[in-house]
Amino acid sequence: MNNIADILLDSVNHLKHTAVLGLHEPDFSGNELAYVSECITSGWVSSVGKFVDQFEQNIAAYTGVPKAVAVVNGTAALHLALILMNVKVGDEVLTPALTFVATTNAIAYTGAVPHFVDSGKTDLSVCPDLLAEYLKANVIIRDGKSVNKNTGRIITALIVMHTLGNPANMQALKTLAAEYHLKLIEDAAEGMGSFIDGKHVGTIGDIGIFSFNGNKIMTTGSGGALVSHDIELMKRAKHLSTTAKTSEAGFFFHDEVGYNYRLANINAALGVAQLERLPEFLTHKKKLADYYQAFFDKHGAFRFVAPEFNSTSNYWLCAVQIKNCDVTELNRLIALAHQEHIMLRPLWQLNNELPMYAACPSMALTNAKNHVNSTLCLPSSASLWAYI
Numbered sequence: 243m244n245n246i247a248d249i250l251l252d253s254v255n256h257l258k259h260t261a262v263l264g265l266h267e268p269d270f271s272g273n274e275l276a277y278v279s280e281c282i283t284s285g286w287v288s289s290v291g292k293f294v295d296q297f298e299q300n301i302a303a304y305t306g307v308p309k310a311v312a313v314v315n316g317t318a319a320l321h322l323a324l325i326l327m328n329v330k331v332g333d334e335v336l337t338p339a340l341t342f343v344a345t346t347n348a349i350a351y352t353g354a355v356p357h358f359v360d361s362g363k364t365d366l367s368v369c370p371d372l373l374a375e376y377l378k379a380n381v382i383i384r385d386g387k388s389v390n391k392n393t394g395r396i397i398t399a400l401i402v403m404h405t406l407g408n409p410a411n412m413q414a415l416k417t418l419a420a421e422y423h424l425k426l427i428e429d430a431a432e433g434m435g436s437f438i439d440g441k442h443v444g445t446i447g448d449i450g451i452f453s454f455n456g457n458k459i460m461t462t463g464s465g466g467a468l469v470s471h472d473i474e475l476m477k478r479a480k481h482l483s484t485t486a487k488t489s490e491a492g493f494f495f496h497d498e499v500g501y502n503y504r505l506a507n508i509n510a511a512l513g514v515a516q517l518e519r520l521p522e523f524l525t526h527k528k529k530l531a532d533y534y535q536a537f538f539d540k541h542g543a544f545r546f547v548a549p550e551f552n553s554t555s556n557y558w559l560c561a562v563q564i565k566n567c568d569v570t571e572l573n574r575l576i577a578l579a580h581q582e583h584i585m586l587r588p589l590w591q592l593n594n595e596l597p598m599y600a601a602c603p604s605m606a607l608t609n610a611k612n613h614v615n616s617t618l619c620l621p622s623s624a625s626l627w628a629y630i
């Protein structure tokens with residue numbers, strides 16, 4: 243067998259045990275129904291209830307921080323993270339071009355300007371070496387702040403995304419952020435259950451966020467969370483996510499512009515049950531990833547996207563790169579798989595290519611572009627391990 247399409251379909255065909263082989267499907271076979279039923283029978287479905295507190299405590303314990311704050315989705319978590327990092331109207335925020343649009347949208351919500359950065363050659367997340375070189379040439383430090391020499395704007399923060407659950411090179415990125423006085427925000431939306439040197443992703447920079455959308459490794463239907471070692475910052479996150487209401491000065495007193503971003507109890511109930519399952523999901527996804535990696539390692543035309551930097555990936559989405567590929571060939575392969583009801587997916591359109599962000603500052607995005615043109619995300623539901 244030597245045809246690229248044949249090899250690709252051969253890797254996934256026997257995993258197809260239902261009419262359609264989905265990209266990533268949730269699994270609710272634990273306590274999900276019991277906890278959600280409890281919300282309905284008790285009437286505590288909305289903004290107050292024990293599951294929100296329990297979910298926040300369990301996320302904090304699992305990720306190793308003193309406090310976590312649960313919110314309506316990962317995008318809202320990113321928006322709050324940027325506000326908490328003091329990102330202001332007219333600032334610039336360094337952010338990967340290769341990410342889901344939510345990362346860039348959250349920057350736009352604050353009135354700041356996204357400034358796109360490239361991925362590494364094999365590492366799909368922000369490349370510290372290329373970024374260091376770029377900042378050296380384009381940034382001056384004035385009064386303890388990084389200023390973009392070309393636009394005159396202050397660069398306040400750097401967002402790092404742990405792509406497909408594979409951790410970014412945090413050690414080098416943390417050093418670089420400190421050198422340039424940048425707040426380091428981790429978009430760990432895809433990274434629940436991923437670790438670097440024993441530290442959970444999202445807890446290494448100044449603040450981190452997770453998403454519990456339906457397609458992520460664990461889901462609350464829709465949901466997200468913020469984490470940080472800074473407990474005062476997390477208290478302020480809770481305050482901002484709950485309409486900035488204070489109890490001291492009267493019934494309906496709010497002391498700043500707040501947001502209605504808190505997670506509902508019924509979603510948190512789902513989250514508590516899903517977090518109980520996370521270790522099992524991780525074990526099964528590792529088996530699936532090991533299978534894919536061994537399979538593609540046998541074929542020279544492919545490169546399995548493997549975790550780097552002494553990290554442990556959650557393998558949220560397994561992905562494979564096709565050497566010497568272009569977008570036409572990639573789309574042809576996806577269409578072929580879809581004909582067989584096998585749901586492969588490309589990476590995201592680079593965010594600087596989206597109309598609303600086309601005029602934003604950017605470094606050269608050679609690696610990110612190559613990744614988009616050559617990467618396929620593979621069916622990665624935890625349940626598939628049983629069919630390998």
Ligand SMILES: *Cc1c(COP(=O)(O)O)cnc(C)c1O
Nearest residue numbers: 315316317342344345431453455
């Ligand atoms: C899923 C995702 C988000 C957004 O999370 P939602 O819960 O869907 O709002 C943000 N960033 C990345 C990288 C994601 O994959």
